[in-house]
Amino acid sequence: MITFHDIQIKFGHFHAIKNLNLHIKEGEFFTFLGPSGCGKTTILRSLVGFIAPAGGQIMLNGKDITHVPIEKREISMVFQSYALFPTMNVYENIAFGMRVKKASKAEIDREVRDIAQKVDLKEEQLFKKVSELSGGQQQRVAIARALVLKPSILALDEPLSNLDAKLRVQLRNELKNLQKKFGITTIYVTHDQEEALTLSDRIAVFNNGIIEQVGTPQEVYNQSKTEFVCNFIGDINKIDPLTIMNSQLKESIDPNKIAYIRNEKVSLLPLPGKEAVQLRGTIVDQEFYGLYSKYVLEIEGGGLLKTIEKETGFSRYKVGDKIGIFIHPGDILQY
């Protein structure tokens, strides 16, 4: 559906995007994930048309839209601040785009009420000031305003970043449900890995203007392609070379490469499978999080590893315990 072909974007001498190639499928919930300043918003804005690339092509359904004006691309954007017009009420906000297009009054009214109903905005909320709405309702107005124009793509620029943690989770679910309901191709920009993992069909991880990895949430998490990706997403152990050298691990993995393993994949219970390697160590620290506890283990032969254990109510481990530690060499990521 959308293809970025050798896209380059420059701001003066700053090379914001270097040779980007990417394909996004119809109906997909696709996320651009990365730290701030990595170029993810830039590429979204170039898709919407606010930024003209210095080189390359953006194709939409086989047509080159690189130099098509913003309003003719049929891509609606939901902004980080929602960008609701404070001087207009909810109805006028949603109707804005149709009024610009000079649609008839009856048509506007029909479409506005229709979309408002679909995003669960009540009749009486339509004539309220936008400042009288809650954060969740504001988000729904912003989405309704974008969807009423029947775009082929919805572009969302960190729409949850200005909310508090609890509301963020609630609206995240709401957003996912809306996207499922409308089935519209959605491009979502965020720096929050949890949002990316829970919402997306596929994720592109950005760093310094280049894409480090494209894949499903599971792929990006479990088979991080680069060192940056594995560090950026989730908690991870960098395995001390001493740990590898002084254990069975040296037989199955290359001790000269940097090795990582996800915290939760360091097990305190025996693992199935013949390949599983057992290490020995001592618990040197414990942090209690309620749902789980985090342990720091000092490995015999050198090095530290972190792991987490779900809190079942029976505190089995305490600092000073000497225990066995189990690792699947296949879970180790090497770069």
Added chain:
Amino acid sequence: MRTIRNQLASVNPIALIFYGLIVWFIVAFLIYPNVNIYYEIFFKDGKFSLDAAEKLLSSERAMRSLYNSFILAVSLVFTVNIIGVVLVLISEYFDIKGAKILRLGYFTTLIYSGVVLVSGYKFVYGENGFMTKLLAGLFPSFDPTWFHGYWAVLFVMTFACTSNHVLFLSNAIRKIDFQTVEAARNMGASTFYILWRVVLPVLKPTMFALTILIFLTGLAATSAPLILGGKEFQTITPMILTFSKSVSSRDLAALLALVLGLATLVLLTIMVRFERKGNFMSVSKVKSELVKQKINNKLGNIAAHILAYFLFLIYIIPVVLIIIFSFTDAHSISTATLDFSSFTLNNYLFVFSTMSAFKPYLVSIAYAAAASVAVVALTLVASRILHKFKNKWTLALEYALLIPWMLPSTLIAIGLIVTFNMPRLVIGNAVLVGTVWMLFLAYVIVHIPFTLRMVKASFFSLDSNLEDAAKNLGAKPFYTFMKVLLPIILPSTLAVLALNFNSILADYDLTVFLYHPLYQPLGIVIKNSTDAQALADTKAVTLVYSVVLMIMSGLTLYFVYGRKSRS
């Protein structure tokens, strides 16, 4: 009972004296003169009469001036808003080449205003002015006496009154969430549709407040109609000034001032109502900064640039010419010609070495310094009280101190004149009219509301824990105030002091009613130099006054605002 006694015991005697002084000041100078003015108008000989009103209604000149003021105020609402909005759009919203320089030009009204500005425009566009000569040279049939009457007043005031737009509207436009503009673009809106439907509605409350201020400025206009109005275009304030000069028509002056005061009161009430009702609130928590909009239409872009630079010229020409001609000799000034040989530093040397030329400076500086220090001291004490206690008495205190905010300065001046021209018990039977104190008091009174609002705001932004901490460490209230609180609010207080000093320095509108003939302040001297019979030497001295005043205001503004915005 015990609590009252405890409270009394905890108040120290020095504080009590302060409270007493404030109450006396409010009664004697804020309430008494402004109430007494009604008595003087309607109960002149001890019994109620409407003579003054009849006299006013039958005076064609007076009615004419009322009408003219109204016309001027209405015209200014349109012209100033249009020019003001255009200036702000040029300097803040559209991508115009050289906007930084343009803005400097548009800001010139901040460094000179009132009588300095009007006399400057008259100097440039008046009968012997440089621009008039230039225009007459280009168009042979050009009338050199063109610059007077309604159009001249409107022209000057239109460009003189954009300062508030430049300050407040620019601020408002900068607060717009740029994402709303982009959202509108994303939905297909054009540059002008966005301007009309998204940007201007956000500015509406600010523009409403500005409109009321413009209307009030137009109604109470003093120096512009006085200097440029000529015989055919006299407005209320110049008329009040004329009437107040003779004892027999003083009641007329008072009544006219009252009309002006009433209009002000009504308009300000509307404004407060409207503000309180609230208009809308921005819902954006993470705003993005406004990015200047390119005008895509080529012709439109060229037209915008031409307009921008044309306005720039209008703003900058008087300033540049005042500065240039302040360095030329009397011959150049009177003939509006420039010649290399006529450049000289003599005007400056003369002003700073001759006592008679320097005296207006001394008078103005003395008044400005004394009044601005006094008003800050008064409001500091008042703010301290307002901050410390909260009851119906402090509420009354606050409202009483805000009285001058609701009255035009002309009404205050007339109130002082008709009240203190005979011995009054409240000030120990002294007569104030004809003394140097009148002007000092008036300056203090007029500047109380603005100063109080600023000083009070800085008091209320103080962390209340600081005072408690000092108390906890054993400090007495006065010690706490001097060592802990005052140092924190001092910077903003000094800034207010500087702004007050500046505005008093070149004041004319209030000064003209109350000045002592032997101690003429700068404003009066500058105004007198605009008279047709004024000597070229006098004009040269005035130009020097103007330039020095501009430099002083420029420096003040830089220290108060310029540095703050940088940090």
